[in-house]
Amino acid sequence: MPNFAPNKVKARVFMNNDITQNPERTDRGYQELQRPELTHDSFYVPSAQQATQMRAAEGKPCPYCGTINEPDAMFCESCGNPIGKMSCPNCGSEIDPDADFCESCRHYIKSDVCSFCGAHLTGNEAFCPDCGSPRGGIVCPVCNTLNDFSFCKQCGTPLTDDARMLLMRVKEKPEYREMQQVAREIQELEMAMPYSSERDMIRDQKNSQLRERVLKLLAQDKGIADPVIPDPEKRRMSKAEYDSKKQDRLNKLAEILEKMAQAPQPKSAQVRNYAMACKPQGVRLVWECNYKHAFHSSPCGCAKPQLGGKWVVLGRNSKKEIKDDI
Numbered sequence: 110m111p112n113f114a115p116n117k118v119k120a121r122v123f124m125n126n127d128i129t130q131n132p133e134r135t136d137r138g139y140q141e142l143q144r145p146e147l148t149h150d151s152f153y154v155p156s157a158q159q160a161t162q163m164r165a166a167e168g169k170p171c172p173y174c175g176t177i178n179e180p181d182a183m184f185c186e187s188c189g190n191p192i193g194k195m196s197c198p199n200c201g202s203e204i205d206p207d208a209d210f211c212e213s214c215r216h217y218i219k220s221d222v223c224s225f226c227g228a229h230l231t232g233n234e235a236f237c238p239d240c241g242s243p244r245g246g247i248v249c250p251v252c253n254t255l256n257d258f259s260f261c262k263q264c265g266t267p268l269t270d271d272a273r274m275l276l277m278r279v280k281e282k283p284e285y286r287e288m289q290q291v292a293r294e295i296q297e298l299e300m301a302m303p304y305s306s307e308r309d310m311i312r313d314q315k316n317s318q319l320r321e322r323v324l325k326l327l328a329q330d331k332g333i334a335d336p337v338i339p340d341p342e343k344r345r346m347s348k349a350e351y352d353s354k355k356q357d358r359l360n361k362l363a364e365i366l367e368k369m370a371q372a373p374q375p376k377s378a379q380v381r382n383y384a385m386a387c388k389p390q391g392v393r394l395v396w397e398c399n400y401k402h403a404f405h406s407s408p409c410g411c412a413k414p415q416l417g418g419k420w421v422v423l424g425r426n427s428k429k430e431i432k433d434d435i
């Protein structure tokens with residue numbers, strides 16, 4: 110390391126001099142001598158503060174509680190949070206020791222935990238003894254995507270019996286029904302066409318008057334004197350009315366999704382599966398994780414979904430970056 114050589118030489122040269130002869134010296138050489146790692150004299154006693162600093166340099170301070178841990182510790186001995194870094198067995202990227210999915214190479218990486226149900230695995234079982242899922246993954250029968258998790262990350266189809274049962278249970282919940290109703294209303298609004306101008310509106314009114322007249326004449330031809338004319342199936346509205354209606358529904362959906370946010374769970378499979386089962390259909394959404402508050406297309410793309418998260422409505426022109434896992 111050539112960068113260190115000049116300093117070392119300087120320190121050694123200086124230590125050969127008698128510094129007591131010149132105690133007021135404050136040039137760089139003297140300051141360097143004051144640094145603990147360069148001071149080997151027997152009379153050097155580190156202050157309490159310096160001792161803490163030295164210990165911090167040797168050990169690993171926990172970013173959560175401040176405890177100084179052993180240099181090779183992976184988890185804090187005091188609060189249990191992950192403090193070490195591991196490398197992904199598949200691509201070598203740096204990952205947290207409690208992550209079970211690598212966001213760089215998009216691989217499930219915990220060989221001793223079933224990705225489908227979170228059960229502990231001991232050996233190289235081909236199928237999980239708890240849930241029976243194949244450890245090599247399940248191909249979605251709808252879109253042919255290979256999946257490591259219980260719901261298809263691409264199309265949301267439940268892939269295991271447990272997932273199908275979970276989905277049935279979730280669909281019974283009143284908040285799920287309400288959410289799905291609002292999502293349907295948003296979908297319908299997105300297909301509706303608001304008036305683009307006053308002229309557009311007048312033209313449409315004329316059209317509907319014409320429609321009414323024609324239907325009345327046709328009815329009279331059949332001998333019905335006073336026919337009931339049904340309203341047209343889709344009622345058009347002004348742009349302002351449309352926008353406020355849509356915003357109102359989007360706000361309502363956001364409110365329900367907030368209520369359905371996922372709390373942290375001991376097993377990442379619990380959050381992945383439950384969140385996938387709760388995803389409303391027909392609206393553009395992203396999963397916001399509590400780990401890095403990143404937007405994933407689903408919790409299947411997050412390294413630590415066990416920390417919880419929620420579905421967030423993504424506006425049509427949103428510029429938010431999505432960490433996509435597909």
Ligand SMILES: [Zn+2]
Nearest residue numbers: 171174185188
């Ligand atoms: Zn700690």
Ligand SMILES: [Zn+2]
Nearest residue numbers: 197200211214
């Ligand atoms: Zn990787």
Ligand SMILES: [Zn+2]
Nearest residue numbers: 223226237240
């Ligand atoms: Zn399993």
Ligand SMILES: [Zn+2]
Nearest residue numbers: 249252261264
């Ligand atoms: Zn699929």
Ligand SMILES: [Zn+2]
Nearest residue numbers: 398400403411
């Ligand atoms: Zn994440």
